[in-house]
Amino acid sequence: xxxxxxxxxxxxxxxxxxxxxxxxxxxxxxxxxxxxxxxxxxxxxxxxxxxxxxxxxxxxxxxxxxxxxxxxxxxxxxxxxxxxxxxxxxxxxxxxxxxxxxxxxxxxxxxxxxxxxxxxxxxxxxxxxxxxxxxxxxxxxxxxxxxxxxxxxxxxxxxxxxxxxxxxxxxxxxxxxxxxxxxxxxxxxxxxxxxxxxxxxxxxxxxxxxxxxxxxxxxxxxxxxxxxxxxxxxxxxxxxxxxxxxxxxxxxxxxxxxxxxxxxxxxxxxxxxxxxxxxxxxxxxxxxxxxxxxxxxxxxxxxxxxxxxxxxxxxxxxxxxxxxxxxxxxxxxxxxxxxxxxxxxxxxxxxxxxxxxxxxxxxxxxxxxxxxxxxxxxxxxxxxxxxxxxxxxxxxxxxxxxxxxxxxxxxxxxxxxxxxxxxxxxxxxxxxxxxxxxxxxxxxxxxxxxxxxxxxxxxxxxxxxxxxxxxxxxxx
Ligand code: CFM
Numbered sequence: 422x423x424x425x426x427x428x429x430x431x432x433x434x435x436x437x438x439x440x441x442x443x444x445x446x447x448x449x450x451x452x453x454x455x456x457x458x459x460x461x462x463x464x465x466x467x468x469x470x471x472x473x474x475x476x477x478x479x480x481x482x483x484x485x486x487x488x489x490x491x492x493x494x495x496x497x498x499x500x501x502x503x504x505x506x507x508x509x510x511x512x513x514x515x516x517x518x519x520x521x522x523x524x525x526x527x528x529x530x531x532x533x534x535x536x537x538x539x540x541x542x543x544x545x546x547x548x549x550x551x552x553x554x555x556x557x558x559x560x561x562x563x564x565x566x567x568x569x570x571x572x573x574x575x576x577x578x579x580x581x582x583x584x585x586x587x588x589x590x591x592x593x594x595x596x597x598x599x600x601x602x603x604x605x606x607x608x609x610x611x612x613x614x615x616x617x618x619x620x621x622x623x624x625x626x627x628x629x630x631x632x633x634x635x636x637x638x639x640x641x642x643x644x645x646x647x648x649x650x651x652x653x654x655x656x657x658x659x660x661x662x663x664x665x666x667x668x669x670x671x672x673x674x675x676x677x678x679x680x681x682x683x684x685x686x687x688x689x690x691x692x693x694x695x696x697x698x699x700x701x702x703x704x705x706x707x708x709x710x711x712x713x714x715x716x717x718x719x720x721x722x723x724x725x726x727x728x729x730x731x732x733x734x735x736x737x738x739x740x741x742x743x744x745x746x747x748x749x750x751x752x753x754x755x756x757x758x759x760x761x762x763x764x765x766x767x768x769x770x771x772x773x774x775x776x777x778x779x780x781x782x783x784x785x786x787x788x789x790x791x792x793x794x795x796x797x798x799x800x801x802x803x804x805x806x807x808x809x810x811x812x813x814x815x816x817x818x819x820x821x822x823x824x825x826x827x828x829x830x831x832x833x834x835x836x837x838x839x840x841x842x843x844x845x846x847x848x849x850x851x852x853x854x855x856x857x858x859x860x861x862x863x864x865x866x867x868x869x870x871x872x873x874x875x876x877x878x879x880x881x882x883x884x885x886x887x888x889x890x891x892x893x894x895x896x897x
Contacts, residue, residue: 423449425818429826433458439821443810450806451821453798456602462824464845465799467598469566470496471607476696477594477615479647479672480680481505482559484551487528488544488576489566494528502862503647505674527551531568541574548583548591560590560677570597590677592618603800603822604775605695612699619681620707629678631668631685639665639734640686644712645697648673650866655873656717659750660690663727663742665734671697684708688733690726692717695776695805717869718778718877719785720751720758750871758789761878766790768885771837773823773846774860776801780808782841789878794835797823825849839885854893856884 423441430436438452457463466474469489474496477485487494529547531540548561561583563576580591594614596607623630631640641660646652653674657667668686669679689701689712701712713733715726724747731743768791772779776798783793795818796809809819818835820827828846831837832853840850841860850857858864858880868877 424451427827427830429830433461436461436824436827440827441819443813443815443817443819445815447810447815450803450810451819453806453821454602454605454800454802457822463822464824465602465822466604467567468601468604468607468610469493469564469596469598471601471604471609471696472594472596472611473564473607474500475604475647476608476611476672477562477564479503479505480562480675480677482557483677484527484548484555484558484561486544486548486551486561486563487526487566488540488563488569488574489528489531490568491528491530493566494526494530501647502650502866503673504651505648529569536568536572539572539574540569541576541579544574544576544579545583548579549586552583552587552589558589560592563591563593565593565595565597567597567599570595570599590622590681605800605802608696609699612697612703616700616703616707619683623681623684629681631682636685637666638687639739640668641665641688641690641730642669642671642683642686643667643673644671644689644691644701645693645695646670646673646717646869647693649861650863650868652717652867652869652873655867655870659723659727659746659870660730662746663731664736664739665730671700684710686710688713688730690715690730693777695800695802716781716784718781719788719874720754720871721788722781722784723870724751754871754875757875758878761875761882762788762790764882765878765885767792768838769794769836771795771797771831771835771840771842772860773797773799773828773840773842775799776805778841778860780805780812783809783812785874785877788874789881791881793817794837795820795831797821797828797831829853839881854890856887856890858884 424437425440425442426437427440435458441449441451529540529543535543552558563580565576576593580593584591592615594611596610600606600610653670660667669683684704689704689710691698691701691712691714694714704710705712713729715729716722717726727743727747731739770786770791770793772782772793779796779798786793793813796813797820798805799822801821818831832855837855840855840857842857843861847857864880866876867873
């Protein structure tokens with residue numbers, strides 16, 4: 422029996438196949454991407470959250486119209502710090518980092534009556550009103566959620582109608598929560614539908630494509646980075662320094678019209694390989710543009726990403742430049758990292774995030790001298806777990822889509838010194854005297870790239886050594 426029996430699951434045996442202990446030959450992975458067992462208090466989000474909150478949301482200069490009852494509008498802002506600087510067309514006096522896409526909610530606020538009689542007219546009027554209030558918006562994206570999908574509102578037709586009236590693109594994304602088992606399905610839907618729409622739009626409006634004379638042999642897209650707490654500031658210059666041009670980021674701090682040029686690059690560099698490999702794969706199939714997979718956290722992985730990029734271009738000058746950049750950057754952070762490593766050495770870490778960061782980070786923890794004792798993902802697929810088990814030591818506990826009881830038992834059995842996790846678990850975990858660190862939106866990022874690692878190490882250090890934990894332990 423390869424699975425690990427948690428005590429809390431004795432009465433819910435369906436959960437057993439989602440919990441494993443990594444073995445010596447790393448052959449066992451938990452079952453994943455499966456429907457949550459009824460009665461299990463999952464922490465998963467819905468497909469709409471994946472489409473709106475994760476992939477579409479970071480686009481800064483569009484109206485994100487949520488065609489749904491007002492409750493779904495919760496996912497509009499404040500839920501994830503995918504920052505942007507596109508506030509030039511928002512109201513005067515807006516604060517930095519409060520770009521329009523995060524500051525405003527646009528929703529049709531469907532009522533019972535609209536559900537009975539249909540909401541297409543309401544959607545059309547809402548879009549026209551939103552474009553009128555925000556004349557600087559480049560485009561609009563309509564997101565459909567469970568209720569409007571169930572009544573079958575034809576959002577594509579409304580998109581076409583409004584687009585004709587305002588003369589700007591309107592993309593309709595059908596992302597009802599029920600279309601999948603987690604937010605992961607929403608990533609998938611956004612990728613596929615956007616790509617399909619983009620192909621048609623480029624065909625009808627060839628002027629939006631990158632002109633031949635504007636192309637360079639070193640144009641790349643960074644796919645699957647969402648500029649969490651300005652990660653792009655520590656990532657993009659690294660690529661620019663080795664001599665590539667980052668044409669587009671899908672979708673961190675991106676502009677809608679620029680995204681239409683996605684297929685005009687020479688190479689796609691995929692960072693989040695859960696939420697965005699789909700579009701890289703579609704572009705590969707449709708335009709013969711290859712992609713490489715990278716990890717942009719920690720020294721070794723970021724260095725590898727730069728080397729792999731230079732290697733792909735096969736350009737000797739770029740390869741040399743990559744080595745110089747790696748050397749320069751590593752030297753710049755070495756004293757700080759050494760200081761932190763001394764203080765973090767031997768600490769036991771549990772990681773629970775969506776999926777990719779759970780395999781991006783074990784190497785990073787190693788670089789800081791720490792040990793990963795437990796790994797959990799909300800919506801990981803088989804490939805994510807394969808990567809996780811390759812990167813952790815035998816004996817590590819892995820839980821797919823954990824619930825509160827499993828997290829409690831994990832704390833008791835694995836005894837982590839720090840839990841890299843999100844806000845939903847934070848209070849529960851802290852009650853056990855275990856510090857947490859906001860691993861989705863960060864405490865004070867960026868965390869990516871070489872320079873980001875110093876911030877990451879600092880936040881880990883501060884979480885671990887906050888005097889409150891000593892006091893809390895004395896109390897009990
Ligand atoms: Fe990709 Fe992400 Fe993640 Fe993700 Fe997320 Fe995120 Fe995440 Mo939170 S896009 S899958 S849906 S790397 S919001 S920036 S941290 S769960 S591991």
